[in-house]
Amino acid sequence: MSESAVDRRQPSPQRINRASPHQHTEDRQWHPRRCSAADTAQRLATMQPLLSLLGQGVIAEFDEMLRHWQCCLVVTDRDGVILERWGETPLLPPACQAWLSPGAHWGERYCGRNAIGTCLAKGRSVDVIGDEHACGALHHLASFAVPLKLPNDNVDACLALLSDPYRNPTRHHSGLLQVLSMQIENRRLINHYRHDHYRLTFNSNRDNLDSPRSGLLILDGQGRLVASNSRARWLLGLEAEHARGQHLESLCDENWQAIVAHLDGDMTLRFAGRYHCHCRLAAPISAAPAGAPASPLQRLDLGDPRMHQAITLASRLKDSGIAMLIRGETGTGKEVFVKALHAASRRASQPLVAINCAAIPSELVEAELFGYVRGAFTGADPRGNIGRLREADGGRLFLDEIGDMPLAVQARLLRVLQERRVTPLGGGVSYPVDIEVIAATHRPLIEDVATGRFRADLFYRLCGVEILLPPLREREDRQMLVQAVLDGLIRDAAEPLRDDPRPGFSTPSPALLDWLIQQPWPGNIRQLENVLRVAMAMADGPVLELHHLPANLLASAAPPATSSLGEATPPHPASGSLSLAERLAEHGGNLSALARQMGISRTTLYKRLREQAAALQA
């Protein structure tokens, strides 16, 4: 008999057979439970992203080792419920095997001390061998567990190796688990941030840069730290909560521009003034020109062919002087698109001045646009006003809802665009302006030209090219967009909610994602954003579930009808038979609250109220 075989038959008396004075009490108190099939299925669905990541080759690499050690590997959710199992444990008694299959609940509240439950409770790796388990049914086991963390560092799962306790395999088992958990942590970080962040991998040995033991820093376009793996924080002596937001330049001796110049190549950086590390910087997947951060426009390209076409067109024309008219239903992201276009253009450092032609009373549009001299009209600011056109000098003027511009103002605007000079109201002096103009509308403006509501000459000056943004329900990248909108909400909430104990990372459960993707979204991305905001507020963890949405929100989706855009546009959600004025009264006159419920902007609501009032008077 070989030495290792002898070892296998000789369990350590201290660990395996040590009698516990409380053993019998504990046996009665602690016992693993099984979740119902429905509960297990729900848990599996929630953790699907992690399970498919494990299935994508992470586990396959260790198959042979599991067979050799005759042990099994399980992954559990945050409660300690086993979700999946790999490998066999032929030496374990059948009663024990039952606790290694999906649905078995290893939470400490049922099993007492055990590697899985205790690891999840403490948030660190734990090994429990033989009668160290509180539950007598588990005394035949040696179990080793490591926590798995989300990109925001919160533990959401656990990975455990389970075997009979006779092999004394602690060192190998915990080593394997550490490597696996690092690999999973890295994959999750890379997957989560792959689209618009840089990845800096570092190691003391150039040949080990691909190892899961390498440090990994996730950086934004300016070189600020957005996330990191635990190995990187350990190597650099960073605390998780203080690491975020630090600039890479404060950690090493090189400036960001010089580091970006080495994109995809190897380089050496000196960290903390002492440690020389071999490093490799990888670009975000969507970054187009090598070495440059992804442009704000490209970041909107999440995989929908029509959005891709719109973004490509805008990217080509952004500095050409050709006027662009952005058209799309309310909430499709026209303003976001214009802001991204401006930020990506040569005029990015100059002002982008937006004016919403639907929101300003028609008699004030001229004053707002062209400005006025002192005492130009009753009620005017006594100091005069230079007007939005001159405010935009050197930059870009964004005329939102251009279809609502009064005809008289259209004539004056046309003159300004032809002469490139502005004359304020009440004054004879004209001022030169250097502006690019970009306009947006939800209306088919060409039809307004045909009916005489919009000047043809102004239309052709503003519409060198029309860029159409697809409604959300027709976009093929809805899944990516849901996560992008969530990421935006988390970023927005980060500052004011710094003391909020809720996790800073959210992801929809498969069921919620499915539901979100199926909805007709009459209010497009704005409505989706509002729904996600509600889910985030209702959720008590990082996973947003369908049941986090109030029933009225779930019921508010309606089938598409035909709109003035000439495309399918659903009716307003939950419109019922109440007039807008009545619904406004129900909201205590709060325009924002009603607009939010309808999934439209305040401006659009205000306009619809005016239209309804006019229709009632007619």
Ligand SMILES: Nc1ncnc2c1ncn2[C@@H]1O[C@H](COP(=O)(O)OP(=O)(O)OP(=O)(O)O)[C@@H](O)[C@H]1O
């Ligand atoms: N690509 C995107 N990623 C994340 N959020 C987005 C995106 N596009 C739009 N949004 C969000 O959707 C909402 C509506 O966007 P935006 O105001 O640009 O739409 P719009 O078409 O100009 O609407 P309206 O016609 O009603 O003025 C905003 O709150 C914005 O933050």
